[in-house]
Amino acid sequence: MDTQPFIRIENVTKTFGEEVAVNNLSLDIGKNELFSLLGASGCGKTTLLRMIAGFEKPTSGRIIIDGVDLTNIPPFERPVNTVFQSYALFPHMTVEQNVAFGLKQEKTPKSEIEDRVASMLKMVELEGMRKRKPHQMSGGQRQRVALARALIKLPKVLLLDEPLAALDKKLRERTQFELVNIQELTGITFIMVTHDQEEAMTMSSRIGVMNAGMLQQVGTPSQIYEYPHSRYVADFIGEANIFEGILQKEDESNAYIECRELGQDFSIKRHDFAENNAPVAVMIRPEKMRITLEEEISDELNSVAGTVKDIAYLGDMSIYHVELESGRVLQASQLNFQHTAERKITWGDEVLLYWHPDNAVVLAQ
Amino acid sequence: MRLRTPGFVFSAMAFAYAFLYLPILAVVVYSFNESKLVTVWGGFSTKWYGELFRNEQLLGAAYQSLKVAAISATFAVVLGTLASIAIVRFGRFRGKSMLQGVLAAPLVMPEVLLGLTMLMLFVAMEQLIGWPEKRDLTTISIAHITFSVAYVVVVIQSRLKTIDRSLEEAALDLGARPLKVFMLVTLPLMFPALLSSWLLAFTLSMDDLVIASFTSGPGSTTLPMVVFSSVRLGVNPQINALATILLLLVIICVFVVSRLIRQEKR
Amino acid sequence: MTGLMSKTANKLGRLSVLLIPFLWMTVFFLLPFLILLKISFSQTRTGIPPYTEVFEWAGGLLFKIHGTMENFYFLISDSLYFAAYTNSIKIAAISTLICLLIGYPMALGISRASPKVRNILLLLVILPFWTSFLIRVYAWIGLLKNEGLINHLLMALGIIDQPLVMLHTPFAVYLGISYSYLPFMVLPLYASLEKMDYSLLEAAADLGAKPMQAFLSVTIPQSMPGIIAGSMLVFIPAIGEFVIPDLLGGANTLMIGKVLWNEFFLNRDWPLASAVAVIMLVILVLPLVLWQRHQQVLEERDQ
Numbered sequence: 001m002d003t004q005p006f007i008r009i010e011n012v013t014k015t016f017g018e019e020v021a022v023n024n025l026s027l028d029i030g031k032n033e034l035f036s037l038l039g040a041s042g043c044g045k046t047t048l049l050r051m052i053a054g055f056e057k058p059t060s061g062r063i064i065i066d067g068v069d070l071t072n073i074p075p076f077e078r079p080v081n082t083v084f085q086s087y088a089l090f091p092h093m094t095v096e097q098n099v100a101f102g103l104k105q106e107k108t109p110k111s112e113i114e115d116r117v118a119s120m121l122k123m124v125e126l127e128g129m130r131k132r133k134p135h136q137m138s139g140g141q142r143q144r145v146a147l148a149r150a151l152i153k154l155p156k157v158l159l160l161d162e163p164l165a166a167l168d169k170k171l172r173e174r175t176q177f178e179l180v181n182i183q184e185l186t187g188i189t190f191i192m193v194t195h196d197q198e199e200a201m202t203m204s205s206r207i208g209v210m211n212a213g214m215l216q217q218v219g220t221p222s223q224i225y226e227y228p229h230s231r232y233v234a235d236f237i238g239e240a241n242i243f244e245g246i247l248q249k250e251d252e253s254n255a256y257i258e259c260r261e262l263g264q265d266f267s268i269k270r271h272d273f274a275e276n277n278a279p280v281a282v283m284i285r286p287e288k289m290r291i292t293l294e295e296e297i298s299d300e301l302n303s304v305a306g307t308v309k310d311i312a313y314l315g316d317m318s319i320y321h322v323e324l325e326s327g328r329v330l331q332a333s334q335l336n337f338q339h340t341a342e343r344k345i346t347w348g349d350e351v352l353l354y355w356h357p358d359n360a361v362v363l364a365q
Numbered sequence: 366m367r368l369r370t371p372g373f374v375f376s377a378m379a380f381a382y383a384f385l386y387l388p389i390l391a392v393v394v395y396s397f398n399e400s401k402l403v404t405v406w407g408g409f410s411t412k413w414y415g416e417l418f419r420n421e422q423l424l425g426a427a428y429q430s431l432k433v434a435a436i437s438a439t440f441a442v443v444l445g446t447l448a449s450i451a452i453v454r455f456g457r458f459r460g461k462s463m464l465q466g467v468l469a470a471p472l473v474m475p476e477v478l479l480g481l482t483m484l485m486l487f488v489a490m491e492q493l494i495g496w497p498e499k500r501d502l503t504t505i506s507i508a509h510i511t512f513s514v515a516y517v518v519v520v521i522q523s524r525l526k527t528i529d530r531s532l533e534e535a536a537l538d539l540g541a542r543p544l545k546v547f548m549l550v551t552l553p554l555m556f557p558a559l560l561s562s563w564l565l566a567f568t569l570s571m572d573d574l575v576i577a578s579f580t581s582g583p584g585s586t587t588l589p590m591v592v593f594s595s596v597r598l599g600v601n602p603q604i605n606a607l608a609t610i611l612l613l614l615v616i617i618c619v620f621v622v623s624r625l626i627r628q629e630k631r
Numbered sequence: 632m633t634g635l636m637s638k639t640a641n642k643l644g645r646l647s648v649l650l651i652p653f654l655w656m657t658v659f660f661l662l663p664f665l666i667l668l669k670i671s672f673s674q675t676r677t678g679i680p681p682y683t684e685v686f687e688w689a690g691g692l693l694f695k696i697h698g699t700m701e702n703f704y705f706l707i708s709d710s711l712y713f714a715a716y717t718n719s720i721k722i723a724a725i726s727t728l729i730c731l732l733i734g735y736p737m738a739l740g741i742s743r744a745s746p747k748v749r750n751i752l753l754l755l756v757i758l759p760f761w762t763s764f765l766i767r768v769y770a771w772i773g774l775l776k777n778e779g780l781i782n783h784l785l786m787a788l789g790i791i792d793q794p795l796v797m798l799h800t801p802f803a804v805y806l807g808i809s810y811s812y813l814p815f816m817v818l819p820l821y822a823s824l825e826k827m828d829y830s831l832l833e834a835a836a837d838l839g840a841k842p843m844q845a846f847l848s849v850t851i852p853q854s855m856p857g858i859i860a861g862s863m864l865v866f867i868p869a870i871g872e873f874v875i876p877d878l879l880g881g882a883n884t885l886m887i888g889k890v891l892w893n894e895f896f897l898n899r900d901w902p903l904a905s906a907v908a909v910i911m912l913v914i915l916v917l918p919l920v921l922w923q924r925h926q927q928v929l930e931e932r933d934q
Contacts, residue, residue: 055534075537088535092553101549102539153539371842374743377736378752384733385759385813388770391780395773403773404783448652455649464649465930466923467656473864473922475871475915477888481895481908482663488680489666511659514652543641572763575873578896589765596769596878600776608766615761619754 004067006031006189007052007157012061014047014213021047023213024061029206034183034190036200039210040236045193048210049159052191053082066156076105081150082159085166087142089134095121095145096130102153120148123182140171147179151186160192164199176203197237201225209233225285231363234283239319241289241330242363244281247273254357257282263326266302268360281363288359289332291320292352293345303354306330308347320345322353393612396605403600413606420603423591430571430588433502437509438566442559444510445517445566452518453525471515480579483508487580500582508580509573513566520565524558557626564622568615664912671905672698682901702906712907715885716914722801722876722886723869726808730816730865731858733809738820738857739850742827753821760814768807768878775803775879799881807875812868816861823857824850856929863922867915887911 005028014022022044029035037045050056052063054075062071070078081102089098099120103113121127124144134142143163150158163179164172180203183190194200200207201221209216209224209232216236217229228234234242245259245266254267257280268282297303309329310321319333332353345351396414400407417423448468452461471479487497487504497504528551536546552559574589581587595601673682687695706712741752759767774780775798782794797803831853835845851858873888880886887907894904 053534053538055537075534076540076542080538082535082538084531084535086529086531088529088531090532090535090550101536101541105540105545149535149539374736374740377733378740381733381737381813382755384810385755388767388774388810389759389762391774392766392770402778403776403780404778444652444655447648451649451652455645458649460653462927464653464656465927467660468652469923469926470919471660473867473919475868475888475911477871477873477891478908478911481891481904482667483659485666485670485901485905486659486663492680507659511656514656544644568761572765574765575892589763592763592765592769593874596765596772600769600773604766604769608763608770611766612762615758619758619761 005029006033006066007191008062008064009048009052010062010064012048012051012058012063014044014051014056015059020213022051022058025213025215027208027215027218029189029191031189032187033205034180034192034203036204036207037191037193037210038197038200038207038236039195041195043210044213045210046161049082049161049191049193052157053080053159054078079156080159081153081155081157082161083143083146083150083163085162087134087146087166089142089145089149091134093133094130095126095132095134095137098134098145099149099152101149106153116152120152123151123185124148139167140175143167143175147182151182151188154186155188157189157191160190162194163192164194164196172199179203201237209236211236227361228283229364231281231283234361234363239286239331239333240283241286242281242283243328244279247276247278247280249276255280261326261328262304262324264304266304266360267357268362269358271362282360283363284355284360286319286331286333288355289330290354291322291332291334291345292354293349294352297352297354301354301356302360303352304330305350305352308345308349308351311345311347320351322351389608389612392605392608396602396609398602398605401602413602414610417603417606417610423588423603423607426586426588426591429502429585433506433509433577433587434567434570436502437506437513437570438563440506440510441513441517441566442521442563445514445521445562446555446559448514448518449521449525453522468515468518471512472519474512476573476575477579479512480508480576483511483576484579500580501585504580504582505577505585505587506570508576509566509570512576513569516565516569517562520562521555521558524555528554560622560625564618667905667908670902671702671909672700673902673905674699674701675900675902680901681899702903703910705903706906706910711885712887712890712910715887715890716910718885719870719872719887720914722804722808722884723866723872726805726812726869727816727862727866729805729809730813731862734813734816734820734861735858738817738824738854741817741821742824756814756817756821764811765874767811768875771803771807771810771879772798775806798879799884801880801884803879804876804884804886807879808865808869808872811875812865815864819860819864820854820857823854823860827853856925859925860922860929863918863925867918867922870915871911 007027007029009025009027009029012022012025013020025044025048037048039045047056051058052065054070054073058071062069064070065079070080090101093101096117099117100113103116108116117130118127121130124147126141126144126148129137129141134145137145143166147163160179164175167175176199179190192200192203201224204221206218206220207224208218211232217224217233219227224233225237228237228240231242234240243259243261245257245261248256248258248265250256250270250273253270255269255271255273256265256267258265273280304324306322306324308320309323312319312321313336315336317333317335319331321329321331323329330353395403397409397411398405398407399410399412448464451458452465452468455461483504484500487500491497532550532554533546536550537543541549572589573587574593577587578590578593581590592604592607596604669685670682673685675681676683683697685696685698687697689695737756741749741756744752772779776782777794777796777798779798781797782791785791786794827850831849832845835849836842840848871888871891872886873892876884876886876889877892880889888911891904891907891911894900894907
């Protein structure tokens with residue numbers, strides 16, 4: 001990555017009347033990234049995308065792409081193109097006319113337009129549909145036309161607003177990989193808005209999790225999943241067991257935490273806390289929480305006893321809801337290696353939950 | 366569940382449609398009656414059509430009406446498009462409800478009021494600025510534009526509301542300037558509404574008797590004015606023939622336009 | 632620099648899009664009503680224009696006012712005008728009711744027809760609207776005359792032996808107005824019935840309502856916007872109707888639109904015609920405001 005980031009969003013705020021949609025947000029995105037803005041609806045991610053496209057003007061702050069301040073440049077002069085959520089294909093034009101639209105605005109020579117449209121349609125595998133109108137195509141095909149139409153201008157940045165939301169599940173999974181392939185092939189920086197965490201995890205080089213107009217955390221998918229900074233991110237991405245306690249002491253390798261919710265102490269990896277007796281919040285993913293019918297567990301692991309309350313059978317795995325004596329319910333998931341006929345854990349069983357101290361993540365409050 | 370429609374609704378509908386169409390049908394049938402009397406069927410004849418086409422007063426008035434209708438429909442569509450864009454696309458602005466109010470009022474305002482006030486305006490303007498010197502086709506057209514804009518706005522506004530804004534944003538995004546976006550995207554998508562509102566304004570103008578009577582001057586007589594003075598004297602087979610021709614034109618027009626609009630959708 | 636220029640151009644474009652129709656309607660629609668009001672306070676005279684000036688410039692910002700209430704006194708003192716106003720309201724109200732009674736089953740039937748049939752039925756409602764209003768009124772003359780089609784038919788069938796006098800009666804006026812304005816009633820009714828969620832009727836039936844009860848307690852309230860809009864679209868213009876009372880009504884069928892027409896074209900009394908119009912407008916203000924308010928509520932609900 002260059003020292004100068006390719007896209008720099010600098011202290012951008014956008015208000016609609018009283019309502020603050022984006023709140024003093026700063027973000028750097030590098031060249032060739034496939035960056036996802038992930039968040040629940042109304043978190044400001046679409047507003048941010050629309051500001052990058054130029055449809056909304058920031059109330060304050062700047063947006064700089066490739067060293068040029070674009071804050072006051074209208075959308076039709078920005079080196080940025082968009083794939084809209086509704087695709088926004090012009091219904092009165094054929095596929096070919098839709099794809100050629102952007103080049104025509106640049107007054108590109110006719111022969112060049114024809115060549116580039118042809119090769120673009122080839123890339124999205126729609127050569128045979130040049131003369132079709134949008135309403136004669138399936139959702140997946142329309143999505144690819146929208147992509148071709150935006151990519152043909154070779155923008156510095158391609159914006160995608162929930163590009164897969166209108167497709168059914170099977171098609172969505174296939175298209176995810178196609179999009180990633182096209183991104184790698186063209187080397188264009190993609191910024192995608194999505195509310196689907198799975199989609200963001202599979203496709204992105206980095207993810208920015210947004211909430212209430214602010215970025216909660218920016219990182220690679222595994223950073224976001226394995227080491228969420230905050231309770232919000234831990235909760236929003238995947239399932240999480242979160243509990244709070246008070247720091248007792250810390251030695252060379254571990255920190256020891258007293259926890260009312262569990263009804264006992266537990267240990268985590270050394271964290272270099274500033275002071276003793278500080279409140280600590282900790283998260284453990286369900287798949288890192290093991291479950292067993294045995295009664296004794298190695299001292300190096302944390303363990304807590306409970307009763308199986310519920311089992312959600314998902315086919316490839318099962319999720320066990322275990323109620324502790326304190327009344328707190330924890331989740332542990334386990335792959336179903338064998339047919340369930342084997343000696344399996346069932347409702348009402350007394351079980352032990354155990355986990356390695358390294359697998360607990362300390363959350364910022 | 367398909368809702369069962371009670372039988373009496375069917376009979377009420379049959380009655381209502383008969384009520385709507387029997388009088389028109391009678392006019393059409395009697396336009397081919399040899400006899401001048403309604404009660405007597407004198408045999409099939411097209412002689413009234415022949416007389417109609419030799420009636421120079423009526424033909425002249427028809428020509429005047431066509432001119433007024435074409436001019437006022439065109440202006441009304443332009444004004445109505447501008448007004449619809451302002452109402453649908455400009456968000457909230459001061460005076461919006463007033464604009465909507467003055468555009469809705471002519472829909473229900475009795476014609477005698479529209480005609481009288483319009484005439485008063487023309488007379489007052491003549492006193493003040495010397496224009497219009499006389500009342501003629503121009504004054505009729507201005508009056509017709511003013512009341513048909515209201516109808517045009519109803520049609521165009523409802524169409525404009527259904528146009529997805531992201532289509533215009535997509536065009537901006539692909540490098541088209543705002544005016545070009547309007548020409549290349551918004552206008553073509555509005556085409557069916559423009560066409561039907563033009564025809565509506567044209568028909569309203571062709572059909573108007575009251576407002577034209579107030580705002581016309583000597584020498585500017587429109588078709589409805591001639592028809593009215595003739596009809597006041599009683600049934601006239603030539604008018605039956607005229608009615609039949611007009612009806613035929615309307616049916617052809619409706620057919621062609623619905624074809625066009627359907628094709629546009631394809 | 633181009634940014635600044637295009638921004639000014641943009642602002643200018645926006646402003647003209649807004650101002651052109653606004654100015655047009657102000658000059659040619661609103662202003663005339665003020666002039667009407669002014670002339671209603673003037674006196675008739677022979678000459679051009681055929682009325683006296685109300686405001687006389689007296690130098691500087693001063694105007695002498697020569698207004699007179701005479702026209703309004705005259706309207707009150709002559710019972711003919713009062714009768715014409717009340718009669719207009721009565722005729723418009725009854726015709727609106729007739730339209731509603733004929734139009735409601737029609738709209739209901741259309742909204743429940745299959746989509747294909749529905750479009751044809753709808754087109755058949757709209758089609759007369761596109762044909763000449765004048766000629767549709769004229770059509771009834773041939774039907775209603777003493778020696779007209781209906782009388783001829785009834786006598787041929789032996790139901791009557793003397794022709795019924797129908798033309799030039801109030802009956803003919805009711806008929807003419809209901810006939811001409813029926814599409815204006817049906818279309819808004821249809822629009823609101825079509826939007827109705829039919830599972831509401833199923834829910835009513837499920838909760839034990841008989842069809843008639845469900846109709847009264849669900850369908851009618853749900854279609855209220857259509858009933859109001861349709862009634863206003865018939866009632867307001869019908870009050871000032873001129874052509875129908877003139878062609879179908881008799882000498883004793885007084886309607887205010889016809890009175891205004893005669894004051895203006897026959898008596899050439901512009902100030903009195905203006906006063907008649909001003910009072911008509913006053914009568915219409917309440918339903919007009921109600922209608923506008925109603926339109927705005929609908930508008931906001933759509934957004």
